[in-house]
Amino acid sequence: MAKILTNREDIRQWTEARSGYPMLMDTPDGTGTRTLLQLTFGQHALNSENNEGPDRLTGFQLADWDDWFAALEENNLAIRVSDDPSGGNENEFEFVARDLASREEGEGTTGAAQKPAVITIQNPDSKDRAAPDAV
Template structure:
């Protein structure tokens, strides 16, 4: 059964529990640009033993939580996650409009 996370604390806790990190990408949109949000998982493993993993993945750049949450709120989005304890992809999520 999915649940929707809106609060910064809930989103950060859910993501951190799965070794996730926030990412953003600016893309052209008409005469301006828009910000795409993403979460990446396993970055901490890439950075273990002093081996710095990439700061960019598929055009997305790692960012701090404050910058990521500003983009989430500016786009009026929430994070829908699976809370199925039976397994599956623990990092399964999607961005949805806030109610």
């Protein structure tokens, strides 16, 4: 079973209970810059013994919670987490459209109000792109 977290304190508690930290990365987006969000777990092991080396995810930087939440809300995102205490990877989560949380809570958001979550393609290949005249 999964649940969607939108409340700042719930997200922070869920993340910190798993030794997690917020991370951000600014990336070029046509005419401006887009901020990508991530959560990292086990960061204390990377930074142990005065090792302030790079994060596991190249380009991401540890961020403070206020900046991370601002980016989360600006992108209209929430996180879906497992609430199954029986095992599995308890650090698993995914970003989802905040509107999805409203629909799952029974607030009746219409399909027209849906907004997809930010999706990043690593190293896109030209064969993966649609032809300009494709529908």
